[in-house]
Amino acid sequence: MKRFIGFIKKEFYHIFRDTRSLFILFGMPIAQILLFGFAITNEINNVDIAILDHSKDATTQEIINKISASKYFTIDQLITRESDIEEAFQKGKIKAVLNFEKDFSKNLIKERQATLQIITDATDPNTANTITNYINSILKNYEQSKNKNIKLDYQVVSETRMVYNPELKSVFTFVPGVMTIILMLVSAMMTSISITREKELGTMEILLVSPITPFQVIIGKVVPYIFLSVINAAVIVLLSIFVFNMPVQGSLFLLGAESVLFIITSLALGILISTISETQQTAMMISLMGLMLPVILLSGFIFPISSMPEPLQIISHIIPAKWFIIIIKGIMLKGVDLSFLWKESLILISMTVLFIGLSIKKYKIRLE
Amino acid sequence: MNIIAYIIQKEFKQIFRNKAMLPIIFILPLLQLVILSNAATYEVKNIKFAYVDHDQTSTSRALIDKFNASTYFNVLTVFPSHEKASSAMLLGNVDVVLEIPNHFERNFIKEKTSDLGITINAIDGAAAGVESGYINQIIQSFNKNLKVTYRDASENVVKPVNIASIASFWYNTTLDYKTFMVPGILVLLVSMITLFLSGMNIVREKEIGTLEQMNVTPIRKSQFIIGKLFPFWVIGMGLLTIGLILAKLISDVPMLGSLLLLYGYTSIYILVILGMGLFISNFTDTQQQAMFIAWFFVVIFILMSGLFTPIESMPEWAQILTEFNPIKYYVEIIRMVMLKGSGFTDILPLALKTLAYAIVMNGLAVWSYKKTN
Secondary structure, eight states: OHHHHHHHHHHHHHHHHOHHHHHHHHHHHHHHHHHHHHHOOOSOOSEEEEEEESSOSHHHHHHHHHHHHSTTEEEEEEEOOTHHHHHHHHHSOOOEEEEEOTTHHHHHHHTSEEEEEEEEETTSHHHHHHHHHHHHHHHHHHHHHHTTTSOOOSEEEEEEEEESOTTOOTHHHHHHHHHHHHHHHHHHHHHHHHHHHHHHHTHHHHHHHSSSOHHHHHHHHHHHHHHHHHHHHHHHHHHHHHTTOOOOOSOHHHHHHHHHHHHHHHHHHHHHHHHHOSSHHHHHHIIIIITHHHHHHHSSSSSOGGGSOHHHHHHHTTOHHHHHHHHHHIIIIIOOOHHHHHHHHHHHHHHHHHHHHHHHHHOOOSOO | OHHHHHHHHHHHHHHHHOTTHHIIIIIHHHHHHHHHTTTOOOOOOSEEEEEEESSOSHHHHHHHHHHHHOSSEEEEEEOSSHHHHHHHHHHTSOSEEEEEOTTHHHHHHHHSEEEEEEEEEOSSHHHHHHHHHHHHHHHHHHHHHHHHHHSOSSOOOOOOOEEEEEEEEESOTTOOHHHHHHHHHHHHHHHHHHHHHHHHHHHHHHHHTHHHHHHTSSOOHHHHHHHHHHHHHHHHHHHHHHHHHHHHHTSOOOOOSOHHHHHHHHHHHHHHHHHHHHHHHHTOSSHHHHHHHHHHHHHHHHHTTTSSSOGGGSOHHHHHHHTTOHHHHHHHHHHIIIIIOOOHHHHHHHHHHHHHHHHHHHHHHHHHOOSOO
């Protein structure tokens, strides 16, 4: 036991001696969560649009004013010919063009109907769709103000309640995701590197011939990183509460326990990576190239899993991050307890056991 | 010249000797390009929909049928009470609950209007917004039907004005996300591979101790650096080529602009990334440190590149920060060239910035590389 403690001490020394890595280790999550929490959003804001107005009358002016008054759009350019639309889009700044038909006002009064074309640069389908929806709702508002005096009857009035995130803040989806990515990659990458490093430098042999058992070597390697990752997790949670006003509806203790569980899962994955790679380079490339994109894309962090094609939904089940994101959102936003989250927790536990089991099977205690 | 060729030869041998690395460099990224680009969609489909019907009349059933017929909503479940529906939502089994109150039909006939309760799980704010939009569409069309059924024919009403809007989506009429995502993800993979490999390369020699041996040779600084970085430049261009072929064959992404332009730009762009990798290499002592720093920047670059979330939505200060993000330039340009067919003059301002970036980055890298301690 004394030997084992000595070994853990050595590992801590290794980490604390390298002040640069340590600085990155703690500075990085803080910088990232602050940056992303503020900057990443899929709401639209100040989109540059252009106007092609064939009538130039009071009504079109009124509508244009309404649109430029909203915070979503900035009118950047007035164009006069249809052929200029293509050029505006190719420059890349303009995202939408509003094309008012001739005699807009006249048609609206006489025929009670006028037509407007919303042309969007749909290379980004999401933005194009959102722009169209927003402009439509501005038009609807305008229409209603014109129709004020006409009594509309026979209609269903719906009252929509947005639960768990009434203001539809995108921070609430992104912060749990960023937290998961940071914990996952930092834990997996660090353990895999620190173990393969000993292999590459040749010091692993010394450890293997020492009286410490291989099992103790691995545990000793992991303990300092559990410690560091827990501090990281705590810092991130504090930031999300105090800077981004994320609620913690559920139990803070459960959140802590689940975070520790997820950290251990990630570390176990790191151990597994280190057993299958010989050099630090391989270990790093597996944990960075192999984990980064799948974790970002298949965890439900940015893109909703339920919209993905069936095979990808199945693949997403094996991404530990997916389950942890469900757990964090559940505890922080929905305020549920373990009776709602036992399934997700159990999956994380089984993954951890599986990773450790595989590592033990693959771990070579003999030299080749 | 000969010396550079030898170094390049050595580097290639070292890269291809490591059998574990080859699949990571070539197969893993391309596999991700093909598979993961399918995951990147903001489309909201398969909404898990449930309802509570307290009214149980033909009108309420007609409304539910409307939802049933929509392709966005599926798994129509009925719950006997509000409480049951709420707990299903807590479990995550339901996204949207429609609650039809008692006397829904009666209010309708008597008071010409009736209320409806809708609850949406809004944890994903963007999706909730879209869902609410879908629901409003359905209710509006339901309202229209109702007016036809109920309104007195004799009743003379002034026709309300109507602004018809026609949406036309250029360059991507079907709003296909794959077209949008594949070029972006390709950029990402090319950047990640070249940055990680070049960032680790020199520091690895430092860590193993072979860099000293290189330093005592008559090889000049510039020769050494060119020899070191050239192989990664080749790998980057190779990845781009295979990626573009896959994008065309498997994902059917259009290529409207000039391939030459794209390659010309990429050849400058990779220099930025390699300079960055070398710079990181020079300031670190171990591969671990180098990778941490590379990782730190890559995550920031990815998430602030406009690849997944639009840059225009970011606050002003963040938009200024993205000016320093090389991936942002490349993502924007590859999309412009491939999807919109933008030409040389359209991308010139962005390309010039990239060129300036390449010069500064490589200048810094060469300056900070020291042969002697």
